[in-house]
Structure formats: structure tokens, C-alpha cells
Amino acid sequence: MSTRNRWSRIKDFYREHPIAIALTYMPFYLLGFFLVEQLVEPRYIIHSVVDDWIPFCEYFIIPYAIWFVELAVIPLALLRYDLRQYYYLCFVMFVGMTTCLLLYVIFPNGLDLRVEITRHNLFAEIVRLMQQVDTPTNVCPSIHVASSMAMDLALCRSVLGQKRWVRLVSHGIFIAIVLSTLFLKQHSVIDVFWGMALTTLLHGIWNRVVSPAGEPVRQPEKIHS
Numbered sequence: 001m002s003t004r005n006r007w008s009r010i011k012d013f014y015r016e017h018p019i020a021i022a023l024t025y026m027p028f029y030l031l032g033f034f035l036v037e038q039l040v041e042p043r044y045i046i047h048s049v050v051d052d053w054i055p056f057c058e059y060f061i062i063p064y065a066i067w068f069v070e071l072a073v074i075p076l077a078l079l080r081y082d083l084r085q086y087y088y089l090c091f092v093m094f095v096g097m098t099t100c101l102l103l104y105v106i107f108p109n110g111l112d113l114r115v116e117i118t119r120h121n122l123f124a125e126i127v128r129l130m131q132q133v134d135t136p137t138n139v140c141p142s143i144h145v146a147s148s149m150a151m152d153l154a155l156c157r158s159v160l161g162q163k164r165w166v167r168l169v170s171h172g173i174f175i176a177i178v179l180s181t182l183f184l185k186q187h188s189v190i191d192v193f194w195g196m197a198l199t200t201l202l203h204g205i206w207n208r209v210v211s212p213a214g215e216p217v218r219q220p221e222k223i224h225s
Contacts, residue, residue: 040137042138046110061130070148099198111187134186
């Protein structure tokens with residue numbers, strides 16, 4: 001089989017099974033993230049004076065954890081109702097994640113913001129557990145923020161986003177997730193800024209270069225009020 005035919009079959013497979021895009025990418029991303037976490041030592045400490053003004057609050061673990069739920073729910077919702085915005089999300093979010101990993105290797109960075117957790121409640125215990133798994137390294141740009149913004153944009157651009165309450169909830173969750181990275185001392189405001197800047201850049205590339213026509217891939221299913 002020629003290279004052209006093989007590539008054509010691969011494209012046809014992903015066109016017929018678009019969920020395979022996410023299922024193929026995520027294992028490679030998780031492997032890459034694990035390797036970067038284990039092998040890359042931070043040489044640059046990210047810090048802003050604004051970070052010192054933000055108190056630690058363990059209750060922000062709730063919106064922080066919602067991010068993991070969104071990673072599954074939003075792509076699946078877009079797969080069902082608006083395939084074009086699913087492709088948009090895959091491009092902006094996955095290219096963004098890959099770019100972040102490359103930047104962590106080129107510009108190895110970390111944080112020195114964590115404080116001693118003195119309170120003893122369920123949320124504080126969850127944060128302690130999370131901190132053991134998620135080290136304060138490889139933070140700028142923030143993948144948490146960049147991908148959250150990508151999901152917010154994709155949902156609001158979709159047929160689902162035609163409902164005002166969906167847009168309001170989506171924006172609210174995005175803001176809460178961004179704040180959670182700061183109040184849990186997981187990220188600096190600098191990480192947040194560059195995470196949003198990265199998604200904004202990829203959003204522009206999609207609209208102007210990758211898919212400038214703006215025509216829908218298929219008619220979405222009708223959304224009932």
C-alpha cells in the first residue's frame with residue numbers, strides 16, 4: 001500500500017470515528033506529561049507580587065476538580081450536537097497542551113507559592129492529596145487554564161451555546177476554574193495570563209488559517225427547549 005493510500009485510509013477512519021481523535025491523543029499527552037514531570041527540573045521560578053495578595057482557600061478544590069469532569073463531558077456533548085466545534089476544540093486544546101509540554105522542556109519552570117495547610121476538613125485533605133500527585137513544576141503556561149478556556153469557547157460557539165444560560169454557566173465555570181488555580185496556589189497569575197494568551201492565539205489560527213470558511217461540518221441534532 002502506498003503512503004498516500006495509507007494516509008487517506010487514516011483520514012477516512014478519523015472522519016468516520018471522530019472520537020478517535022481524542023482517544024488517540026490523550027494517552028500520548030499523559031505519557032508526555034508524566035515524562036516531563038519526572039525528567040525536567042525547573043530552573044525558573046514563576047512569581048508575581050499579585051500572587052502574594054491571593055490567600056489560600058481549600059474550597060476552590062471543587063471548581064479545580066470540575067476541570068477533569070469537563071474534559072470528558074464537553075467533547076462528548078460536542079460530538080453529539082456540533083461536530084465542527086468538536087474539531088475546533090481538539091485543535092485548540094490538543095495543540096495547546098502539546099505546546100505547553102514543549103515549552104516546559106525549553107523553559108523549565110516551577111512555583112514556590114504553596115503554603116502549609118493548617119486546617120483539617122474534607123477539602124483540605126483532598127488538596128493535600130492532590131499536591132502529592134501534582135507537583136508545583138511545569139506550570140507556565142497553565143494547561144488547566146488554557147484548556148478550560150478552549151472548552152468554554154468551543155461550547156459557547158456551538159449550537160448548545162445558543163442558549164443564554166449555557167453560555168452563562170460555561171463562562172462562570174471557566175472563571176471559577178481560573179480562580180481555583182490561584183487560590184489553591186497551583187499557578188501564578190503569570191501562568192494564567194500565558195495560558196489564556198496561548199488559547200487566544202490558537203483560536204485565531206483556527207479561524208484564519210485552519211478553518212476560515214466557517215461552514216458547519218454537519219447539521220447538528222435539534223436542541224429542544
